[in-house]
Amino acid sequence: xxxxxxxxxxxxxxxxxxxxxxxxxxxxxxxxxxxxxxxxxxxxxxxxxxxxxxxxxxxxxxxxxxxxxxxxxxxxxxxxxxxxxxxxxxxxxxxxxxxxxxxxxxxxxxxxxxxxxxxxxxxxxxxxxxxxxxxxxxxxxxxxxxxxxxxxxxxxxxxxxxxxxxxxxxxxxxxxxxxxxxxxxxxxxxxxxxxxxxxxxxxxxxxxxxxxxxxxxxxxxxxxxxxxxxxxxxxxxxxxxxxxxxxxxxxxxxxxxxxxxxxxxxxxxxxxxxxxxxxxxxxxxxxxxxxxxxxxxxxxxxxxxxxxxxxxxxxxxxxxxxxxxxxxxxxxxxxxxxxxxxxxxxxxxxxxxxxxxxxxxxxxxxxxxxxxxxxxxxxxxxxxxxxxxxxxxxxxxxxxxxxxxxxx
Amino acid sequence: xxxxxxxxxxxxxxxxxxxxxxxxxxxxxxxxxxxxxxxxxxxxxxxxxxxxxxxxxxxxxxxxxxxxxxxxxxxxxxxxxxxxxxxxxxxxxxxxxxxxxxxxxxxxxxxxxxxxxxxxxxxxxxxxxxxxxxxxxxxxxxxxxxxxxxxxxxxxxxxxxxxxxxxxxxxxxxxxx
Numbered sequence: 001x002x003x004x005x006x007x008x009x010x011x012x013x014x015x016x017x018x019x020x021x022x023x024x025x026x027x028x029x030x031x032x033x034x035x036x037x038x039x040x041x042x043x044x045x046x047x048x049x050x051x052x053x054x055x056x057x058x059x060x061x062x063x064x065x066x067x068x069x070x071x072x073x074x075x076x077x078x079x080x081x082x083x084x085x086x087x088x089x090x091x092x093x094x095x096x097x098x099x100x101x102x103x104x105x106x107x108x109x110x111x112x113x114x115x116x117x118x119x120x121x122x123x124x125x126x127x128x129x130x131x132x133x134x135x136x137x138x139x140x141x142x143x144x145x146x147x148x149x150x151x152x153x154x155x156x157x158x159x160x161x162x163x164x165x166x167x168x169x170x171x172x173x174x175x176x177x178x179x180x181x182x183x184x185x186x187x188x189x190x191x192x193x194x195x196x197x198x199x200x201x202x203x204x205x206x207x208x209x210x211x212x213x214x215x216x217x218x219x220x221x222x223x224x225x226x227x228x229x230x231x232x233x234x235x236x237x238x239x240x241x242x243x244x245x246x247x248x249x250x251x252x253x254x255x256x257x258x259x260x261x262x263x264x265x266x267x268x269x270x271x272x273x274x275x276x277x278x279x280x281x282x283x284x285x286x287x288x289x290x291x292x293x294x295x296x297x298x299x300x301x302x303x304x305x306x307x308x309x310x311x312x313x314x315x316x317x318x319x320x321x322x323x324x325x326x327x328x329x330x331x332x333x334x335x336x337x338x339x340x341x342x343x344x345x346x347x348x349x350x351x352x353x354x355x356x357x358x359x360x361x362x363x364x365x366x367x368x369x370x371x372x373x374x375x376x377x378x379x380x381x382x383x384x385x386x387x388x389x390x391x392x393x394x395x396x397x398x399x400x401x402x403x404x405x406x407x408x
Numbered sequence: 409x410x411x412x413x414x415x416x417x418x419x420x421x422x423x424x425x426x427x428x429x430x431x432x433x434x435x436x437x438x439x440x441x442x443x444x445x446x447x448x449x450x451x452x453x454x455x456x457x458x459x460x461x462x463x464x465x466x467x468x469x470x471x472x473x474x475x476x477x478x479x480x481x482x483x484x485x486x487x488x489x490x491x492x493x494x495x496x497x498x499x500x501x502x503x504x505x506x507x508x509x510x511x512x513x514x515x516x517x518x519x520x521x522x523x524x525x526x527x528x529x530x531x532x533x534x535x536x537x538x539x540x541x542x543x544x545x546x547x548x549x550x551x552x553x554x555x556x557x558x559x560x561x562x563x564x565x566x567x568x569x570x571x572x573x574x575x576x577x578x579x580x581x582x583x584x585x
Binding site for chain 1: 501533
């Protein structure tokens with residue numbers, strides 16, 4: 001049958017189009033089924049891709065519990081990945097009390113078969129069951145093997161804390177353990193196991209520590225020694241600044257901007273980083289000092305250092321730079337007809353910063369955070385000829401997610 | 409300091425600015441019907457008001473190995489040959505192959521210098537501006553620095569040109585001061 005003689009009409013047209021319709025239906029089905037694909041267990045928020053750096057504190061679970069059932073559903077969903085080479089501290093805070101008029105049941109022992117690979121638990125002493133009002137503990141399962149540790153009460157008595165633990169690479173799960181108050185008849189069973197009717201809440205926090213970064217300097221402001229890169233919150237602030245810079249956006253569109261902030265000394269001696277909005281920031285420059293008082297975290301806070309991003313790779317087009325010394329204007333935005341220069345923020349002889357960046361170190365170091373995963377520290381009073389030898393540079397996130405100093 | 413200076417007399421080689429070109433087109437259109445003297449008057453007016461072809465454009469290529477020149481040479485050699493990420497990325501952007509650093513040479517000859525200047529002015533879209541330049545040959549390509557553009561507070565801008573003196577890119581190099 002020739003094409004000319006093909007049946008006409010809507011029915012015939014539908015018949016001819018059935019392969020297309022089938023393919024469309026299959027495609028729609030695949031798209032729709034994406035929603036029904038099994039989802040990964042809900043992990044700690046700290047395991048989300050947003051976490052770009054090694055180190056930091058992870059809240060494994062905040063539980064307000066009325067019934068504690070070992071091996072109960074979902075407890076493994078609070079896991080984090082541990083990595084050899086990093087260290088961890090486990091901390092438990094909170095309180096529980098037994099509810100009155102509730103029948104309490106006790107097991108003679110924990111049924112470890114429902115809690116496979118359980119490494120150890122704590123606190124080991126005093127015997128939890130003897131604690132007035134019940135007890136709190138933490139059970140740790142590490143799939144790479146058992147790791148024994150003890151939780152000790154902190155000096156202020158508000159929490160239990162482990163020593164610094166070098167754990168193996170694997171996944172760490174934690175389970176809040178609670179026990180009955182003193183006097184509850186649980187026989188001679190060891191601590192743990194069973195169903196308890198309790199109320200209260202507790203929090204298990206695991207803090208991951210990177211190896212020392214060797215970032216250390218004495219602040220001109222107070223003569224004290226600081227190690228900002230060893231502070232996970234500071235490193236996270238650096239990462240946040242880079243994210244806020246939109247380094248992957250198209251140059252010249254106004255989305256990509258250098259972004260920076262101030263590292264402050266707080267009245268309690270700790271350090272804190274705050275991002276400083278700079279309305280005049282471009283891809284080429286920002287000045288964290290201009291608006292820093294607007295983000296001062298405490299009236300007594302003292303600025304110690306500044307930080308800002310370099311959100312362009314070397315060789316990338318860069319917009320928003322100031323006119324050259326002879327007044328030659330450079331492109332400020334895409335298509336404005338002015339010459340578009342290329343950036344070279346990692347020019348090794350510059351030591352990680354432009355002359356203006358180095359000039360900004362009068363009152364303290366300046367950290368520059370580059371798109372190509374490097375952090376530089378620009379110290380005050382470094383002569384120009386020596387800037388190229390700046391040894392204060394780190395891979396921002398090595399394989400462990402930690403800052404790693406470049407070999408000297 | 410030895411300077412190798414050449415002057416390009418723009419009366420003999422006028423630079424054709426867009427405004428001049430419009431005027432010339434106009435003359436070619438109306439020339440047959442308009443007295444030639446009027447056309448010449450119009451061309452002269454445009455040249456004086458809108459164009460800059462009558463101004464001399466002087467290219468000075470600095471040949472002395474002063475401290476700035478040595479610093480710039482170090483920079484150019486690094487871009488030409490080094491395997492660090494910055495140099496590699498800049499070379500890739502320019503389309504340069506890695507070049508033996510010994511093949512980076514100072515350019516001072518009087519024929520090349522004006523052509524480099526024209527390329528630099530084209531890169532900056534600045535019209536005919538006289539400049540004192542540090543010029544380096546990298547294989548068959550060129551790197552040029554305007555002496556006045558290198559200041560302590562900003563670093564410097566380097567203009568890379570291809571073998572035909574066509575500007576490839578202005579690179580803002582923070583280390584060249």
